[in-house]
Amino acid sequence: MPPTFLSTEERPLFVSYKGKLYNIRAFADKHPGGRKVLERVAGGDIDVFMHGDQRIMGVKHAHSDAAFDMLERYSMDQNFKKDKLVDSGLPVMFEVGHLKEDYWRWIHEPYDGRLRLFTSDFLERLTNTKWWAVPLIWLPLVIFFGIHGIGHMYHDYGFKLGLLISSVLFSLGTLAWTLLEYMLHREVFHWRPDPKSYTQITIHFALHGLHHKTPMDSERLVFPPTLAALIIGFFYSIYISIFPYPVFCLFAGGKLFGYICYDVIHFYLHHGRPRPTTNLHFRKVYHHNHHFKDFDAGYGISTSLWDYVFDTEGSGPL
Known part of the structure; x- marks a missing residue:
């Protein structure tokens, strides 16, 4: 059983107001409306609730100037001004391992900006x-595999059956x-490193910790081609050896197409603006809540199917 580094009481409770992120966990028990109200809106925008434009748990309340002043105390901007890694602007790749027990909390306090990883400009460019x-x-490559696979199937089975x-x-x-x-997302990217291991923490940060620390960094949202090529090459060597060539072409082409959809959808969920009530809006909120509300649920990006199968479903819009 992996160690749990953050209890429920210690987990951040994030809300967003006018595009700015706040961690109001320390205020939750002091909230006049009760902590359940804040936990209900955690991970989402609270603009309409703060101004009394929408009900939450049956209550509509326009907050006072004092409430807005109090909210400002919990701005994540204040935390980052005191964060020796974020505030310094220095390369962090080989420094995060020194955080030890503080690492898991640190990566789940999102920073709305970019972190420099390496001193070398060349290495830094490779990460973008x-x-x-x-x-x-x-x-x-998908088109190439598809054409070859369909061509073989057409030759062997005719047009309709081959298609x-x-x-x-x-x-x-x-x-x-x-x-x-x-x-990959659940077992590899969300693997919890030994908090005493510099090496494990550094590896985890490179795999996925960076993404949770800087979820809006637009040039670090998709797999770098070099890393993707290694993974694709690994599966290519397996499939080409066990499947007949036409089957390999179509199955591998479909899988590669799924990967392309995944990375493009993932980018859109962070930077796109889907219309409310659409499926993409649901997916955006679902993934948003994975980052800002419950990072131990909602692992599916392009689909929630496997979250439902394995009982790790996250939450969508209120």
């Missing part, structure tokens, strides 16, 4: 990836990606 690089690099088999294999590959996405 534009979202459009993912489809630009990998979609041609049906191709569609099924491609869809199974995409579904397999969603399961891999879920397992």
Whole structure:
């Protein structure tokens, strides 16, 4: 059983007001309306509730100037001015391991900015990836696999049956990606390092801790092509050796397509503005709550399917 570094009482309780992040955990028990009200809105925007434009738990209340002044005391900006890693502006990759027991709390106090990782400008540039690089690099490979796979199926089974088999294999590959996405996110990215191990903390930070610390860093939201190539190459070597070539092309093409969808959707969930009540709006809030409300739930990015299967579903809009 992995150690739990943060009890329920210690976990941050984040709310957002006018795009600014606040950790009001220390105020929760003092709130006149009770802590349950604050826990209900945790992870979301509180603008409409602060101004009394919308009810929460049956109550509508326009807050006083004093309440807004009190809220300002819990601004995350104040924390970052005292954070020796964030405030210094110095490279952090080989410094986070020294946080030891404070690391798990530190990465779950999000910073709305960028952290420099390396002293070397070259290494620093390698960590930055534009979202459009993912489809630009990998979609041609999906098209190549798809054309080859469909061509073989058409030759062996004719147009209708060949197209049906191709569609099924491609869809199974995409579904397999969603399961891999879920397992990677839950078991690898959210693996909890030994708080006494400098090496484990540094590895975890490189894998996923950085993303939770700086969730709005637009150039560190998708897999760098070099890292993605290693993972894709690993599965390529497995699939090409166990599947007939046409099956390999369609299944692997579908799985690679699933990965492209995942990275593009992930970027959109952080920076897109979907219309309320749409599926993408639900997914945005669902993932937003994973970052700011309950990081031990809601592991699915492109779909919630496996969260429901494995009982780790997160929360969507109120």
